[in-house]
Amino acid sequence: MNTLSSPLKSGTPSRAHRRRRRTGFTPARLGVYAFLLTAALFFLLPLYVMLVTSVKPMDEIRLGNLLAFPTHFTLDAWSAAWQSACTGLDCNGIQVGFWNSVRIVVPSTILSIAIGAVNGYALSFWRPRGAGLLFGVLLMGAFIPVQVMVYPLVRVLASVHLFSSLPGIVVIHTIFGMPVMTLLFRNYYVSIPQDLFKAARIDGGGFWRIFLQLMLPMSTPIIVVAVIMQVTGIWNDFILGLVFAGTKNLPMTVQLNNIINTTTGERLYNVNMAATILTSMVPLAVYFISGRWFVRGIASGAVKG
Template sequence: MSAILPSANAVPNASQKPQRRVRSKGFSFARLGIYAFLISAAIFFLLPLYIMLTTSVKSMDEIRMGNIFALPQQFSLEAWTIAWSSACTGIDCEGIRGGFMNSVAIAIPSTLIPIFLGALNGYALSFWRPRGANILFGILMVGAFIPLQVMIFPLVRILASIDLYSSLPGIVLVHTVFSMPVMTLLFRNYYSTIPHELFQAARIDGGGFIRIFVQLVLPMSTPIIVVAVIMQLTGVWNDYILGLVFAGREHLPMTVQLNNVINTTTGTRMYNVNMAATILTSLVPLTLYFVSGRWFVRGIAAGAVKG
């Protein structure tokens, strides 16, 4: 009996705390490599932004000196004012402010509609499993990898036949069509991580298709909705070719007007105005990433790229 009892030395003392392994904080090649990579990546991405910012607040005489890395000797926002209100975008010299309003009018419905439809499709393909759901999902995935240039001419003919070509509803419809495969993939993969028992309990309680979607699924979708908003809004805002082809002269987005400002062939090339116009055009995506970057990472980690 005494042979199986622990000895007095083997009995742990309650007052003794378990020892924790302390990680060494000294020098290591792995840590040095990580910091070197992070610093190099930061310089790679921030250096162009620094050059654009400093160039946009310099005068043309200072820019002609050739030192693009130097800080401005005389700080001036005149180039920003010209880019916003009086730069020539073709035959019009009203700046890119009109393009900003056009981009807002295009981006808001082109973001909300695809996200709602993608969430609805992902919900249906994840929980309800209608007949032919796998075939439909496969078709959507094939559509996600077809280059949009292949479908531009057929879409031009289709929209022209229904009187939507060169109109705001037409460009919104085009963005919605091209974004549906990716939005459906995002929401389907996210909803596939939700326990099916929760969905089955809601059905037992009398919930139908729409009620479960609105009252149960959507409130749980905040992380993936933020991811979808960032991806879709950034893609629509930065789009050039679809806006050029389908928006029409009255609804040209900011990116098209920026191209017209930079590639103008009349007069002296104003590099400070070009840089200011470029920064103004990219302010919305930059602000979106800085404000909601934490939510984007959370949505990705919660299942946006799983499945």
């Protein structure tokens, strides 16, 4: 006697049949798709306008058709933005700001990550006296507005002759990046089993030996996250570079502002758009190239606490 009745005979739809029915378009799913499409247009439409404007001659731009494709495609605006656009009295293009930003970003990123990694390691495993108080100060320092500390830092850097210099702006970015980097590395190292650290101590490992030979090789996911955060944050900075870098070391964002606000007769919108895209290419490239490792770093405990 068959005690199990078939789903089709009993009139109850099978699980596979219900799953097939759920894959159809429902009002909720249509709403999600509509929201995603709207969000994509919201972010991509300005980029599209910037791209098409940067490859149009000024004669077409004067017609006022922002969304129209260029009739005469040209890259002259890109060449002018890079090589000959005026940033005040100098007309050397935005390439000067690009190399200034590179000289600022590279040492600032390395120093802030190195110091943050050591601090996070010490706060997570070694537990020095006053570690809780220090962690609270770092947590508070990570959320202090930059504008509050500009004037005191100007006075301090001026007293040690680092104001308006490349080492001065590197020190500033290192200081402002250290609290966030310390929190990231501390939260990452806390997720590592304590038994691993204790075993290294039993084997005779000291503070630096455990950090360099054990912890640092395991820190690739969080280092990638830290590099992405620091490179994009420092590259996109405006106020710190404007105040502390000096006229000879102005970063790309400040040079972009100077190009847009410098006019000698007609405002060249195609050159401005090309300069804007050139300024944003480095953060975009970092996200597109290392986005997968960024997600891995977060999934590996980079933001656990």
